[in-house]
Amino acid sequence: MRSARLSVKLGITVTAMCAVLVVVMATFALASIWRQLDIQAKDGLEEKLSQVEHSLAEGSSSIADIVLHPHNLRDQIVGHDNLTLTIMDSSIPRKRLLRLGEGEGGEVEQPVPKINTSALEFKEINSAEGFETLMAYKLIRLKNDQQILVILTLDRRSDYTLLKAYVKSTLIALPLILLLVGGCAWWVVHRGLKPLRAFRRVAESISARDLSHRMKVQGLPEELSDLAHAVNFMLHRLDGDVQQLAQFSDDLAHELRSPMNNLMGTAQVTLSRERPPHEYKQVLESCTEELERLSRMVSQMLFLASVSQPSAPLTFSSVDLQDEANKVSELFAISAEEKKISVEVSGEGKVLGDKLMIQRAISNLLSNAIRHGSPGSTVTLGLSTLADEVILAVSNVGEGIEGEHLPRLFDRFYRVHPSRSRQQGGTGLGLAIVRSIMSLHEGRVTVSSELGRITTFSLIFPKST
Ligand SMILES: Nc1ncnc2c1ncn2[C@@H]1O[C@H](COP(=O)(O)OP(=O)(O)OP(=O)(O)O)[C@@H](O)[C@H]1O
Ligand SMILES: [Mg+2]
Incomplete structure (x- = not known):
């Protein structure tokens, strides 16, 4: 099954995350608005109740006074449509002396609170319509020592309406916000992945026959x-x-x-x-x-092929280059003799490497030097140890190699004089093998040649520590 596009996946993920975030934030905001309204309502009732208490202390000395002259108290709740003031005789349960105000809460059948202290208390009553009514009540002692229960009831319908409006607008805005966020996320990801589409086009046009295509790097993140x-x-x-x-x-x-x-x-x-x-x-x-x-x-x-791509890692040991150079020159003694060429080994040096491969590299260079050396001349194998390199230089006097051939000399099948080399039995692979052996030893091979004079091939090994 083909999996969904990355841009769609990321778009959906960002939208889901955003939905969770918006819902959490909206719930948090709802809770803090409600808490704030609650505090405000309680503070308002407390303040109003202390004003009522003050007015009772100044204007009414007995229960009869309160019943006969309620205007002082009425002034306290004038202009507060959602407020009801109820005064009860605390000595006779359920005896209501006075009820002022037309707040809806006043119509709610209020339980008569039982209190013994004169501390202010609150009670929340849920109405049948689903909103809350907040009651604040307090026992107050009149001047003639009679005790009354003052109840202020706040109808919180308006607070509920406010919260409902908030929830409604949040619910309407939520899908729009999510749609916008999802769309933006998809667009950003789609745009961000544009370079990958270019990569795909390049990848599609690449084949073994045409590897010339390249990715555009400019302007990429x-x-x-x-x-x-x-x-x-x-x-x-x-x-x-x-x-x-x-x-x-x-x-x-x-x-x-x-x-x-x-x-x-x-x-x-x-x-x-x-x-x-x-x-x-x-x-x-x-x-x-x-x-x-x-x-x-x-x-x-x-x-x-085996040197260029060894099938198993090689285990190197310490190799005495002087010994190996001597052994190889003995092997070539007869062919050197035929051309009246003498072979000289000088200096010393030790390296880490594969003995047989090093022998092979030396014999390839020595066979070339003897083949191209002037009859009667001397071929030298000079060893020198430098600060971080050990060098084995094979030099012969002969016709030399023209500068233009030097860069390609180590290529497979490259020969300076192809037909002459073939006649002499050469395959043109000797120096390519030497180069591969040296790169296996993390070293290199170099050549320098003066026409008609000395030609030198140097095997340069890293110094073993
Ligand atoms: N000492 C040298 N003096 C002059 N030319 C050289 C010398 N060594 C190598 N060459 C030139 O470099 C060419 C490549 O050498 P290489 O050893 O790779 O091949 P080859 O000697 O022809 O064949 P093979 O090594 O398989 O016998 C030779 O054909 C020769 O033209
Ligand atoms: Mg050769």
């Missing part, structure tokens, strides 16, 4: 520009690797084609007519030579 840089870098590397691979297979096909054609041509010409046995022998010898070169090329390629 920081998080996405990091991602775009990383993707571009990955594409750049992939592009390089794919090109290298394509180049390699081209080169390989080219390298294999000519010897195969040669072998086939020679075989066909030989078979075209009857020949004496010694001619067949000659042809078979030359074919064997060519097949040996091909077989060498295949094993060099396999070795190069």
Whole structure:
């Protein structure tokens, strides 16, 4: 099942969060408005009751006075439609002496509160219509020592109407607010994800044949520009690797084609007519030579592949470069002898590495130096240990290499004189192998050459600590 779009998901989540927030805030506001109205109502009743008490103290000395002259008390509640004043005789329960005011609360059947002290007390009564009536009552002693119960009743219908209006407007506004917030959230997310849609377009147009597309980094937010840089870098590397691979297979096909054609041509010409046995022998010898070169090329390629991408991590040990250089020069003693070339090893140095691979790198350089060294000259393998590097330099005197070839010398199948190299049995993979071995050792190989004079290849290893 296809999951919902991120923008829709985020829009819904933000809306839900906002709904919860608005409901919590509205409930909190409702509670604090109600509390405030309650305090105001109680304060108002308290103040009014103290005014009534004051008026009774000044104007009425007995219950009879109150009943006969209620105008003093009426003045206290004039203008307060929601207020009712009831005076009761405290000695005779349920005997109402006076009721002033037309507040609705006055109509409510009020229970006669039982109180013994003269402290002010409040009571809340819920009316049948669902609103509340607040009563404030107090025992007051008149001048003639008679006690009366003064009850002030506040009809809180208007407070309820206010709260109802608040709840109603909140309920009307809530869906509108949510719709607006949800819409804004969707729009913001949709806009924020625009670069990702551009990423998708680039990803769709990428294939092994065309890795040239890149993500636009300009104007992207920081998080996405990091991602775009990383993707571009990955594409750049992939592009390089794919090109290298394509180049390699081209080169390989080219390298294999000519010897195969040669072998086939020679075989066909030989078979075209009857020949004496010694001619067949000659042809078979030359074919064997060519097949040996091909077989060498295949094993060099396999070795190069294993060095470029080792299947298991290598375990390095301490390698004495002087020992290895001596061993390799002994192996090449015969071919050096043939060209009257002497090989000299000087200096010393120890590195961390793989002995067999280091031997292979040295023999590749030494075989080149002997092959391209002038007859009768000396090939030197000089070792030197610097502050953080150990260098093995293989130098020979010879025709040298022109500057234009130096940058490509370590590429697979690259040769300065292709046909001459093939005739000598070279595959053009020797220096590529040396470079891969050195990069496995976190080192490098460099070359310098003066035409007609000295050519030096240096293996530079990091110094082991
Ligand atoms: N010491 C050197 N003096 C002059 N040219 C050199 C020297 N070493 C290498 N080269 C040039 O660099 C080319 C590449 O060398 P590389 O060792 O990779 O291949 P190769 O020697 O031709 O083949 P292989 O090493 O498989 O026998 C050689 O063909 C040669 O032209
Ligand atoms: Mg070589």
